[in-house]
Amino acid sequence: MSVLVVQGLSKSFGGVLAVADVSFAVAPGEMLALIGPNGAGKSTCFNMLGGQLPPDRGSVHLDGVAITGLGPRAIARHGVGRTFQITATFGSMTVRENVQMAILSHRREVWQFWRPVAGRHAEEADALLAQVGLGAQADRATGVLAYGDLKRLELAIALGNAPRLLLMDEPTAGMAPAERIGLMHLTRRLATERGVAVLFTEHDMDVVFDVSDRILVLNRGALIAEGDGPAIRANPAVREIYLGTGATSGGH
Amino acid sequence: MDSILPQLLTGLATASSLFLVASGLTIIFGVTRIVNFSHGSLMMLGAYIGWSILTRLPRDPEWFVLGVVATVLATALIGVLLEVVVLRRVYRAPELFQLLATFGVVLIIQDVTLWLWGAVELPLPRPRWLRGFVEIAGNRFPLYDLILIVTGPVVLGLLWLVMNRTRWGTLVRAATLDREMVAALGVDQRLLFTSVFALGAGLAGLGGALSLPNASANLNIDLSVITDAFVVVVVGGLGSLTGAFVASLLIGILQAFGIVLVPKITLVLVFLVMAVVLVFRPNGLMGRPQSEAREASVAAPVVRPAPPALQLLGAAALALAAVAPFFVGDYYVTVLTDACVAIIFATSLHFMMGPGGMASFGHAAWFGTGAYAAGLLLHWLGAPMPLGLLAAPVAAGIVAALFGWFVVRLSGVYLSMLTLAFAQIAWAVSFQWVDATGGDNGLLGVWPPDWARSPRTYYWIALVLSVGVALLLRRALYAPYGYALRAARDSAMRARSIGLDVARLRMVALVIAGAACGLGGAIFAYGKGGVFPTYISIPHSVEALLMVLLGGLQTVAGPIAGALVYTGLADILVRSTDLWRLVLGAVIVLLVVAFPEGIAGAARRLWLRGREA
Secondary structure, three states: OOOEEEEEEEEEEOOEEEEEEEEEEEOOOOEEEEEOOOOOOHHHHHHHHHOOOOOOEEEEEEOOEEOOOOOHHHHHHOOEEEEOOOOOOOOOOEHHHHHHHHHHHHOOOOOOOOOOOOOOOHHHHHHHHHHOOOHHHOOOEHHHOOHHHHHHHHHHHHHHOOOOEEEEOOOOOOOOHHHHHHHHHHHHHHHHHHOOEEEEEOOOHHHHHHHOOEEEEEEOOEEEEEEOHHHHHHOHHHHHHHHOOOOOOOOO | OOOHHHHHHHHHHHHHHHHHHHHHHHHHHHHHOOOOOOHHHHHHHHHHHHHHHHOOOOOOHHHHHHHHHHHHHHHHHHHHHHHHHOHHHHOOOOHHHHHHHHHHHHHHHHHHHHHHHOOOOEEOOOOHHHOOEEEEOOEEEEHHHHHHHHHHHHHHHHHHHHHHHOHHHHHHHHHHHOHHHHHHOOOOHHHHHHHHHHHHHHHHHHHHHHHOOOOEEOOOHHHHHHHHHHHHHHHHOOOOHHHHHHHHHHHHHHHHHHHHHOHHHHHHHHHHHHHHHHHHOOOOOOOOOOOOOOOOOOOOOOOOOOOHHHHHHHHHHHHHHHHHHHOOOHHHHHHHHHHHHHHHHHHHHHHHHOOOOOOOOOOHHHHHHHHHHHHHHHHHHOOOHHHHHHHHHHHHHHHHHHHHHHHOOOOHHHHHHHHHHHHHHHHHHHHHOHHHHOHHHOEEEEOOOHHHOOHHHHHHHHHHHHHHHHHHHHHHHHOHHHHHHHHHHHOHHHHHHOOOOHHHHHHHHHHHHHHHHHHHHHHHHHHHEEEOHHHHOHHHHHHHHHHHHHHOOOOOHHHHHHHHHHHHHHHHHHHHOOOHHHHHHHHHHHHHHHOOOHHHHHHHHHHHOOOOO
């Protein structure tokens, strides 16, 4: 049974069809990469899944429940975790408090005005931080973290919500190549251990072919290919949009 | 309906005057991102300087024009001075500190003007050529108003030419859209900012000089004009000249007809229009969404509980405060009571402004609501003090909830401006609804019962309540709710993605802050024995801002320190010098330039130096 089922998702801006009739599904523990050239509709697709944009047509189901057109908050409540292309964390809190906040929200303990946060769910938060390799930094201010560590923190925050689906928009953007592989292997491990479905967009093809179970290729809003790494590598349509046919550039 | 045409023409004349001031404000904001509180003061200076020049010149049209031009140049020069001496030093400071610095300038200019020209209103006798009338459709219409009506569009046209046909204007428009990019292209920002400020100040000076024949040079111009100008600029859209023009017309005509049709609630009407516009067009009629200022997004430091040493200091101060009445006279006990009220006033504002991220220019609205709730209950129902103290926070909380319903969606400067607008509505109601509130005379005889009447007893009551409020607010900030509120401020996007309801968190912060502040208002009312519209005035709102910003936003102890320092400073200044506004203003400006993170913030930085990894 798939965690996420997307059917016939479409969105147009003015007269431009940004996403046209896209359908796919993600299974628990599966890493699904969404790739395509600039302007292919990856971000639009992502924003519809995350609740930032309402789709024109189509449906999104999470564990069989329709979440089509819900806002970002409601979608988060249904068990979707999210990391952003440009990291978004709570700058006035320590690393541990960032994760505590996510756990408090997940446990519906936000509307409490008396008992201090300090120490609450701290062990659970520390465990999550240890899993993403930030155990030693739990007491540090978020603002002083290196960029790669912020990405790891985002992952820990997203996991604090105990998600069944993780949406990662360009998770390795702005990172050094060595760090990229490290972060994605970590994600891979967490996905397998926790049975979390992961859908991510990515520009680095090494990362994509290294960690993903399956790859979706978008071009001009339409899904043009779907399959595992070797199949996508061999797909002529994909080779054409990524490498060109050679016909227009003089044959070299 | 004979009166339609004259009212329309009066409205158009008002619109022109409004536009002159608002255009300068909006240009300055567009380029420098500074909300210039002292813009009204520049107009006031324009009026005074204009008076001094015009009364010394021959009373012919050509000399009048020459005198106005000289006034514009003089005001522009003062603007340059202001920019170079003060504002240039605070461009990197947080938005609110810039506002604070410009309010310091307001205070300084008030006293300098008073000192130079005296307290008496200075009317400019209209020369004979200006006393003429023009007959339009059977109505005699003052020539000067027609001149004013023409001035607005002419200035708009000239500004349009400057903005669209000169290299300088292109730079200004570019900087309005993306300041960093303009800097990256190698444009001298200093020169650009200074010249923009000169232009804005000159326009304010023009407005001031041209207002003379219809009004007079007086010391109330600054704050009344700045409120109107804020409304126009916000309704039109921050940074948009055409928007400011359209909004001036709208507001000017609305005022002209409002005075005839609903004289009592004209002010309310104007602010209601602003509120309605902002609900439907959150960026004003012609404004565009503000791009996030890249350089200003410095991460707030981590909030941690106060170190033991500071907690000890706080406990010692509290103990000292508790026994103080045994050592000082009644006068100082009263000052201490005021300090307790100030602590509630400041901590409640800090609650929504620091962790909540919603700066309020109109915090006095809740203060006044609480005070009037207690006063009216006593006045009309004879309710005793304990009931009044209970009703005040409830009333203020309910009003805050009504207000919050439509402002929590707005962001940044717009939200702040709406708080100001709302405070003005509350002020207008308290001032104009004489039957219920006693109007300007206020509600008198709001005294505590006999058992609490001695200054000493009342001080202890105030002390217990204010310490209680401060501790409760602190408690909430360290509880999950406070963290969630701070999370929503740090990153609304991230907060939503972990399932936090950002709008509701903010709304509740507003209600809590309003309720707490309302209690402060009631304590103040019983302490002073009366409730007056001045409780809701702009300067009172600004006092709260001053306390919080002086103390610093980043610590919970900050607003308390700010409230104490401010109360002490104001008390010493008021008693020791007539020029207290000047001194206070100068102190504010110096503090902002020296400690952009506030007193407590600076102390914290020194304390933490070398301690935090």
